[in-house]
Amino acid sequence: MPRKIHLALHPYGVGGPGQHGLWRDPRIAKNASIDIRYYIRQAQLAEQALFDALFIVDSQFINSTYPAHYLNRLEPLTLLSAVAVHTTHLGLVGTASSTYNSPFNLARRFASLDHISGGRAGWNVVTSFDTGTSRNYGLDEHLDYATRYGRALESVQVIRGLWDSYEDDAFPADVERNVFLDPTKLHALDHVGEHFRVAGPLNLSRSPQGQPVIFQAGVSEEGRNLAAEVAEGIYAPGGSLEQAREYYADIKRRTAAAGRDPDHIKIFIHGGPIVGATDAAAREREREIFAEDNDFERNLALLGRGFGAHDFSQYDPDGPFPDVAHLAERGGRTGAAKIVERARRENLTLRQVVDSATEFKQSPFVGSPQTVADTIETWFEAGTFDGINLAFRTEEELTYFADGVVPLLQKRGLFRTEYEADTLRGHLGLPIPANRYTRVSVG
Amino acid sequence: MPRKIHLALHPYGVGGPGQHGLWRDPRIAKNASIDIRYYIRQAQLAEQALFDALFIVDSQFINSTYPAHYLNRLEPLTLLSAVAVHTTHLGLVGTASSTYNSPFNLARRFASLDHISGGRAGWNVVTSFDTGTSRNYGLDEHLDYATRYGRALESVQVIRGLWDSYEDDAFPADVERNVFLDPTKLHALDHVGEHFRVAGPLNLSRSPQGQPVIFQAGVSEEGRNLAAEVAEGIYAPGGSLEQAREYYADIKRRTAAAGRDPDHIKIFIHGGPIVGATDAAAREREREIFAEDNDFERNLALLGRGFGAHDFSQYDPDGPFPDVAHLAERGGRTGAAKIVERARRENLTLRQVVDSATEFKQSPFVGSPQTVADTIETWFEAGTFDGINLAFRTEEELTYFADGVVPLLQKRGLFRTEYEADTLRGHLGLPIPANRYTRVSVG
Known part of the structure; x- marks a missing residue:
């Protein structure tokens, strides 16, 4: 069977990064980001379009x-x-921080979502990198890189252990024999590690997909190794086709080196497609959006997030880029170290750095439905992704993509024409993890 | 307006305490406790019957x-x-432990539920008393009483502070002036206390009810004081009419002493009503249930929960009640200290203690619809409760109560005949807390 593209929807309501002016759009409900009806509607549209997931x-x-x-x-x-x-x-x-949640609570909440959804849950593991966040959890400083990634790895291992607490046939619920639970199929983890001690067992059985799917967004060395070790889905950093191809190959290589099947890690790139009736119309729309969103003050704040919520407004925007290299390790995800390096190499001012950083937000998928489908196919065939995480500005953009681009991908055999599974693992072609306690009979 | 009774539903699916054999009932789905459709159905039935809440x-x-x-x-x-x-x-x-959750995470999750439900969320604050639980969170021993209640109080205070992060008019979302947020209406808590340091602000605004309702289940001295200080709803321990009346008066008195309106704390007692066509039929059903559920081994385990998950199966059931007084402080909620005292006074064996402990589980509300409505009215007029937390064994029992007892209470003016509010605060007659940062203009 030829490889197919996976599509996820990444809804931003009133406007995320690079969408600063979006809340002003009359088609956007001003409270979309706290209105559950907005998310339900987005999810239902994504499901009509046969998308793999909501992210x-x-x-x-x-x-x-x-x-x-x-x-x-x-x-x-x-x-x-x-x-x-x-x-x-x-x-x-769903995204949740392994730095600021206990493994037992995370295990329960994702297992619970997995049951409620009938086997459709995934956990996007993040480690939270900024001082602002740490101060909401009783710490004055964020944890350092190594500690955060060590914790993340151990957290995933513990949580997977807890998810296996019950073997799949633990509950015979046999009235005749008066046996609800078979106690030999309930297992305490008794984990003692560097970062966590967790006894277990979890008070929740496994769902139809065995365990929720683990997503991660590894960019740094530690992040990539963590991904190779435990991730089943990746939210990749993107960039040019060449950068995406390198990243894709690197992650697949590391996954194989970790002894895993590289096909069991699905790499998603970010795509904020801009689709128009013609290529020219789409390019014009792209210019409009860029002009709308090019708010220097907000871009400055976004830049600061990558440096541990550093306040860049204290510097002269037209002076040299400040010496913040010591803060860059916190922002692995946002490429802070690369920004510092480039600013030094090219001798940029703060304003030049802010303006050039927004370039990276530009989507490769701009044009008519035909052009966008072509570009998606080109990138896919070039080995840059397994899936695209799609962010749209409005519901109209989402339906325009679903009605215009998706059928072209389907015609080319690149996207499903109906759901062939009921679970997230099923959609992504990921195996159901065997329960670690279940003895396989050799026959 | 005369005082009205509040009713909450407490669904147990395949069987909670005192319902050990329930999973065997052919009317109970064997996976009810993990089937969201079971809970949605129970909630919809409760809503049809105009209940205040699902607990x-x-x-x-x-x-x-x-x-x-x-x-x-x-x-x-x-x-x-x-x-x-x-x-x-x-x-x-919903119940969540203030011992094993960070205030920032709890604040977010309940605020999020409050938005999703349009102002219907409540948090039942518990402190988790057993060693088994502590070992799932990296501790070898549970925290002691004073620490747990100190943490609980500070946790509620911090969370209420976070819930006020945004004033109610913080988001003008004014396109003309290009102002989404009025930054002067966003407030960081900057809490530094004995147990927590939490900077804030929370990234979530207030719901139509201002803040989720705080429930608590104070029994011990510390628990009662915590309730008087912060609770707006209480899950009371129950017991005889006289015990319930004493408890009710004590909590109202302590609440007034803490400077609060005693009407702003609603006391719920537990009720597992057994309603039959006649009093005799209901009594017969009560005997059947008791016989079904009187499983010595499971009752022994339940007794153990009150003593920090102590294993009582190690003792001779017909020997004297063991010396476990030192474990009793952990079980404030389950009256462990009283059990020890009574066993000593009456010189009971372990078996006698287990058997007599189950007496406390018996409901005062047993009989025909007329008798149950009468008993509820008697208890209500005697000042024993503001509301009843109702647990049924089956859906049939719930609808029998809703169709048989509720109309009698309505006829007597003791229960609403339609919803007069859209929020939980509205149902319970609780005020919307003023945002601590909002300046009230004196006019």
């Missing part, structure tokens, strides 16, 4: 300069649980 | 002797979020 990102720290959507938004697990009972097939991936 | 209890530790429902159950917040989008008026009260 909900998250953050825990704000200040008043942040994008509208960040300022006021629902917590991902409660959000997805509500969406779960108004959808039937769509995967539901 | 979801919780625990984080199990062993194989625990009641069927405990062994395998959904996490309360994900559960309630799914129920929220299939109901319109019912309050949604």
Whole structure:
């Protein structure tokens, strides 16, 4: 069977990064980011278009300069649980920090979502990198890189252990023999590690997909190794076709080196497609959007997030880029180290750095439906992704993509024409993990 | 307006304490406790009957002797979020431990449920008392009483502070002036206390009810004081009419002493009504249930929960009640200290203690619809409760109560005949807390 493209929807309501002016759009409800009906509607449209999943990102720290959507938004697990009972097939991936949640609580909440959705849950593991967030959890400083990634790895291992607490046939519920639970099929993890001690067992059985799917967004060395070790889905950093191809090959190589099947890690790139009736119309729209969103003050705040919520407004924007190299390790995800390096190499001012950083937000998928489908195919065949995480500005853009681009991908055999599975693992072609305690009979 | 009775539903699926054999009932789906459709159905029936709220209890530790429902159950917040989008008026009260959750995460999750439900969320604050639970969170021993209650109080205070992060008019979303957020209406808490340091602000605005309703279940001295200080709803321990009256008066007195309006704390007692066509039929059913559930081994395990999950199966059941007084402080909620005292006074064996402990589980509300309505009225007029937390064994029992007892209470003016509010605060007659940062203009 030829490889197919996976599509996820990444809804931003009143406007995320690079969408600063979006809340002004008359088609956007001003409270979309806290209105569950907005998310249910988006999810139902994504499901009609046969998408693999809804992808909900998250953050825990704000200040008043942040994008509208960040300022006021629902917590991902409660959000997805509500969406779960108004959808039937769509995967539901939620972001949660392994740094600021205990493994036992995370294991329960994702297992619970997995049951509520009938096997459609995914966990996007993040480690939270900024001082602002750490100060919401009793720490003055964020944890360092190595500690965060060590914790993340151990957290995933513990949580997977807890998800196996019950073997699949643990509950015979046999009235005649008066046996509800077979106690030999219930297992305490008794984990003692560097970062966590967790006894277990978890008070929740496995869902139809065995365990929720693990997503991650590894960019740094530590992040890539973590991904290769445990991730089944990746939210990749993007960039040019060449950069995406290198990243894709690197992750698949590391996954194989870790002893895993490289096909069991699905790499998603970000795509904010801009589709118009013609290529020219789409390019014109792209220019409009760029002009609308090019708010220097907000871009400055976004840049600061990558440096541990550093306040760049204290510097002269037309002076040399300040010496913040020591803050760059915190922003692995946002390429902070690369920004510092480039600013030094090219001798840029702060304003030049801010303006050039927004270039990276540009989507490769701009044009008529035909052009966008062609570009998607080119990138896919070039080995740059397994799936695209799609962010649209409005519902009209989403339906335009679903009605215009998706049928072209289907005609080329690149996208499903109906759901062939009921679970997220099923959609992504990922195996159901065997329960670690179940003895396989050799026959 | 005369005082009205509040009713909450407390669903147990395959069987909670005192319902050990329930999973055997052919009318009970064997996986009810992990089937969201079961909860949605129960909630919709409760809403048809105009109940105030659905009340979801919780625990984080199990062993194989625990009641069927405990062994395998959904996490309360994900559960309630799914129920929220299939109901319109019912309050949604979820249990979460202030001992094993960070205030920032709790604040977000309950605020998120409050938005998803349009102002119907409540938080039942518990402190988790057993060693089994502490071992799922990296501790070898549970925290002591004073620490747990100190943490609980500070946790509620911090969370209420975070819930006020945005003033109610913080988001003008004024396109003409290009102002989404009014930054002067966003406030960081900057809390530094004995147990927590939390900077804030929370990234979520207030719901139509201002803040979720705080429930608590104070029994011990510390618990009662905590309740008087912060609770707006109480899950009372029950007992005889006289005991319930004393408890009710004590809590109202302490609440007034804490400078609060005693009418702003609603006291719920537990009621597992057994309603039959006649008093005799109901009594017969009560005997059947008692016989069904009188499983010595499971009652022994339940007794152990009150003593920090102590294993009582190691003792001779017909020997004297063992010396476990030192473990009793852990079980404030379950009256462990009283059990020890009574065993000593009456010189009881372990078996006698187990058998007599089950007496306390008996409901005062047994009989024909007329008799049950009479008893409810008598208890209500005697000042024993503001509301009843109703647990039924089957859906048939719930509808029999809704169709038989509720109309009698309505005829007597003791229960609403339609919803007069859309929020949980509205149903309970609780005020909307003023935002602490909003300046009230004196005019």
